[in-house]
Amino acid sequence: MTEYLSYQFTDNQDVVNTFDELPLWSAAFGLLLLKHVHLQPDITVLDLGSGTGFPLIELAERLGTSCKLYGLDPWKNANDRARHKIQSYGLRHVEVLDGSADNIPFDNDSIDLVVSNLGVNNFDNAPVVFQECHRVLKPKGKLALTTNLDGHWKTFYQVFEDTLLQLGKTQEAEQLLEQQAHRGTTESVSRLFSTNGFKVTRFYQDTLEMHFLDGSALLNHHFVKLGWLSSWRDFLPEEERVRIFTALEVNLNASAKKSGGLHLTVPMLFMEGEKDA
Ligand SMILES: C[S@@+](CC[C@H](N)C(=O)[O-])C[C@H]1O[C@@H](n2cnc3c(N)ncnc32)[C@H](O)[C@@H]1O
Numbered sequence: 001m002t003e004y005l006s007y008q009f010t011d012n013q014d015v016v017n018t019f020d021e022l023p024l025w026s027a028a029f030g031l032l033l034l035k036h037v038h039l040q041p042d043i044t045v046l047d048l049g050s051g052t053g054f055p056l057i058e059l060a061e062r063l064g065t066s067c068k069l070y071g072l073d074p075w076k077n078a079n080d081r082a083r084h085k086i087q088s089y090g091l092r093h094v095e096v097l098d099g100s101a102d103n104i105p106f107d108n109d110s111i112d113l114v115v116s117n118l119g120v121n122n123f124d125n126a127p128v129v130f131q132e133c134h135r136v137l138k139p140k141g142k143l144a145l146t147t148n149l150d151g152h153w154k155t156f157y158q159v160f161e162d163t164l165l166q167l168g169k170t171q172e173a174e175q176l177l178e179q180q181a182h183r184g185t186t187e188s189v190s191r192l193f194s195t196n197g198f199k200v201t202r203f204y205q206d207t208l209e210m211h212f213l214d215g216s217a218l219l220n221h222h223f224v225k226l227g228w229l230s231s232w233r234d235f236l237p238e239e240e241r242v243r244i245f246t247a248l249e250v251n252l253n254a255s256a257k258k259s260g261g262l263h264l265t266v267p268m269l270f271m272e273g274e275k276d277a
Helices: 013-019 024-036 056-063 076-089 126-136 154-166 170-181 186-194 215-220 222-233 238-259
Strands: 044-048 068-073 094-098 111-117 137-148 198-212 262-275
Touching: 013 076, 024 056, 024 111, 024 137, 024 198, 024 222, 024 262, 044 056, 044 126, 056 068, 056 076, 056 094, 068 076, 076 094, 111 126, 126 137, 126 186, 137 186, 154 170, 154 238, 154 262, 186 198, 186 262, 198 215, 215 222, 215 238, 215 262, 238 262
Parallel strands: 044 068, 044 111, 068 094, 111 137
Antiparallel strands: 137 262, 198 262
């Protein structure tokens, strides 16, 4: 029982690599999930879209070894990274599987808790994914997820829309609005639960505040480029992108100068549903 007493800190590449690895974006939503998810002994947990191992591995460590945890993600490089961490932390009750949430490789009624941080409701074919969650969960099993909501980075999108209108790009401004409209609301996420056999048991909203010095800093941020740039760039005519983004950056910087920085907010949601018995 007291195996941990023999632990000695060893300074090596593995420890350093895994010490400094979680995007702050994932962390903010993961903390909301970890704050509200119910921890119980002897349960089987599935993390859908477990990426490089978050919150899968943290949850495995917080639950301890009476529980068995699985991560599922089609992203092979991320799964290898997660497996590396699991091995490096010496965890034997957590496993990562390659695969997609629209075809979950588990039997009916076999899982107690499905979690997903920034996952399931945003996957292609979300209703099928919810039906798969329903199938693999035991009666009264829980699905707990986090997501960002409509209103995400409103200040940024307002300046983007104004810039497009200023340049006479009315059609593109409409496309930008349509893009935003696809983001969920508490009601639309709740409907995804209820139309797929879940009773919503709890939900909590929170706000993430993200401050940048200006638009130049925002647009050059490595994680902003990874997570959002393609959705802002690819719907614009290729030959106009430099002109539009130059104007956008100028406008964002002017707005930041007026407001003492670019202050962006993200509405966050934790929602939990129970499988109808
Ligand atoms: C925004 S990332 C979140 C990753 C991780 N949960 C975190 O908090 O850092 C979404 C993840 O979902 C995965 N994903 C996308 N489509 C999926 C699907 N159909 N089934 C399972 N995972 C999927 C992606 O590969 C990615 O790892």
